[in-house]
Every structure is written in C-alpha cells, then in structure tokens.
Amino acid sequence: MKIFNFIALILLTAWMSSCVSSNVTVEEGSNGEFxxxxxxxxxxxxxxxENSHNEDFxxxxxxxxxxxxxxxxxxxxxxxxxxxxxxxxxxxVVEEKEQTRTTSLATDPFMYTGQRRYTWQSEEIVVNKYKEGSLTMHLVDSESNQAVWVGMVSKIIPSKTEKKQQAIADAVNDIFQEINKTNN
Structure with a gap:
C-alpha cells in the first residue's frame, strides 16, 4: 500500500508540474461570448x-x-x-528596469581605512539593467465598438535584433494560445 501511495504521489506531482500556467493576463469579463x-x-x-523617430521601435x-x-x-x-x-x-510599453541585490557582510565586507566613526550598512546595488516590454492586445468588435477580448503579456526585451524578433514571436504565440483556450 505504501508503494502505491508513493507512485500515486509521483504521478500527481508530474501531472501538476506539466500544468504550466500562461504568462498572459486576460482581463476578466472581456472574453465571455468571444x-x-x-x-x-x-x-x-x-x-x-511617442518617439516616432525611433526606427528600432x-x-x-x-x-x-x-x-x-x-x-x-x-x-x-x-x-x-x-x-x-x-x-x-x-x-x-517599454520600461527600463534595474535588477538589484542587497549587500551583506559575507559578500561585501567593509574595508577599514583608519576612520574612527566608520559604519557599514546594507544597501541595494544595481547588478543589471534591462528593458521589459508589455503588449496589451484589445480585440474590438467593429459593429458594437466593444472590446471582446483583452490580454496582456510582458517579456524581457533582448538587446540583439534577432533575439528581439524571437521574443516578439513568442509573446504573440502566447497571446494566441490564450485566445484559442477561450475558443475551445
């Protein structure tokens, strides 16, 4: 009986880990009859x-x-x-963001240079700067002029052009996977 419970637990864990949730946020109530x-x-x-002179955008x-x-x-x-x-x-929307970490005595020990009133304090330091893009897509019924489906996805924007295009393709694919879920 213990072996059966153990196998059932493993199968349940495998099934739950395969149910990955989408990174697309769908606005509630926007996809009722869509x-x-x-x-x-x-x-x-x-x-x-806003920046119409930005060719990359x-x-x-x-x-x-x-x-x-x-x-x-x-x-x-x-x-x-x-x-x-x-x-x-x-x-x-494209935002510039910073990845930070908190300093600690273990990773960032203080250096005593002879000052009598020296104190060490933990602080946030920037370790990386990156851009994050958010795409919101409204599907609007022309006849009623009402949004019938609204979804948003956010992704980190790579710096290389070919990787940017892959990130865009992945974001669009994620959105349409979510749209197809509502259609089924």
Whole structure:
C-alpha cells in the first residue's frame, strides 16, 4: 500500500508540474461570448508612437503586426484596410528596469581605512539593467465598438535584433494560445 501511495504521489506531482500556467493576463469579463471563428476579417487600429523617430521601435511594431497577421491568417481571417469585422488595438510599453541585490557582510565586507566613526550598512546595488516590454492586445468588435477580448503579456526585451524578433514571436504565440483556450 505504501508503494502505491508513493507512485500515486509521483504521478500527481508530474501531472501538476506539466500544468504550466500562461504568462498572459486576460482581463476578466472581456472574453465571455468571444469566438475568433465568428469573424472573417480584421484590421489594425493606428499605433500612436511617442518617439516616432525611433526606427528600432517602428521595426519592432512592424514585426509584431506581421506575427499577428500570421496567426490570424492561419485561423482563416483576412486582413482588410478598412471596414473589417474585428479591430486590433495594440498597446506597447517599454520600461527600463534595474535588477538589484542587497549587500551583506559575507559578500561585501567593509574595508577599514583608519576612520574612527566608520559604519557599514546594507544597501541595494544595481547588478543589471534591462528593458521589459508589455503588449496589451484589445480585440474590438467593429459593429458594437466593444472590446471582446483583452490580454496582456510582458517579456524581457533582448538587446540583439534577432533575439528581439524571437521574443516578439513568442509573446504573440502566447497571446494566441490564450485566445484559442477561450475558443475551445
């Protein structure tokens, strides 16, 4: 009996670890009756860019739209310049962030240089700087002008262009996996 319980525990642990949750946050109430198959065409709403002179950002937005085009055309939707049934509104935020750590006597011992009133204090020090991008995608029904699905994903943005494109492709893939969950 103990062996059976042990095997059952191992199987339960393996099953639970295979149920990885998505890193896409879906806005509650935005996907009640939504089914992507109810639409035959889509269009992108304009992306307003604060730093319109940033060519890297423009290229990243174009690549993002290309990845979304691939996903939607694979599901049978056609791109239309104007008058599509489904409108896609993209919100993109890029933040510069810092990774920090707390100093300790074990890793950062003080150096006494003869000052009588020297004190050592633990402090936060920056060990890495990076950029994190957040993509929010609103799928809007053109007829009702209401968002039918809203989801957001955040990822660290690599510094190399080819890795940036892979990160964008992964983010779009994550979003469409979540959309397909709501359609099933």
């Amino acid at each position: 089914d992507l198959q109810n639409y035959s065409s889509y269009e992108f709403l304009d992306v307003e860019v 423009k290229l990243a937005v174009d690549f993002l739209k290309d990845e979304i085009n691939k996903q939607l055309s694979a599901q049978g939707l056609a791109y239309k310049d104007d008058g599509a049934e489904l409108q896609i509104n993209l919100g993109i």
